[in-house]
Amino acid sequence: MYEIMVNRKFSAAHNLREYHGQCENLHGHNWKVEIIVRIKDLDQTGLALDFKFLKKSADEILKGLDHQYLNELPYFQDLNPTSENIAKFIFNRLTNEFNDEKIKVARVSIWESEDSCASYFEE
Numbered sequence: 001m002y003e004i005m006v007n008r009k010f011s012a013a014h015n016l017r018e019y020h021g022q023c024e025n026l027h028g029h030n031w032k033v034e035i036i037v038r039i040k041d042l043d044q045t046g047l048a049l050d051f052k053f054l055k056k057s058a059d060e061i062l063k064g065l066d067h068q069y070l071n072e073l074p075y076f077q078d079l080n081p082t083s084e085n086i087a088k089f090i091f092n093r094l095t096n097e098f099n100d101e102k103i104k105v106a107r108v109s110i111w112e113s114e115d116s117c118a119s120y121f122e123e
């Protein structure tokens with residue numbers, strides 16, 4: 001089994017509904033997105049998955065989040081835009097695009113600061 005990982009970034013605002021604390025106020029993050037994909041076999045070149053395909057797809061997804069007020073996006077209308085829910089949102093989008101018998105999106109981690117991260121994966 002091989003694993004490849006790419007890191008991407010986006011900036012956005014959110015507020016956490018019913019948090020009952022500072023995060024209920026509108027604020028922003030420079031989020032770091034860490035994506036890990038598992039691949040069974042290498043291709044003829046010796047590559048598991050060309051990084052550029054993963055980066056391109058990730059960037060397409062993140063384009064919809066970058067410089068947005070996340071609470072106003074349809075997906076987060078009733079769902080709090082926490083790092084956990086953002087991780088799942090990106091995971092599901094990538095899974096739809098990449099998963100097959102050889103490739104599996106393994107984990108999406110969302111860093112909302114240098115020392116705080118939430119991940120989503122499926123067993």
Ligand SMILES: [Zn+2]
Nearest residue numbers: 014023027029
């Ligand atoms: Zn926040």
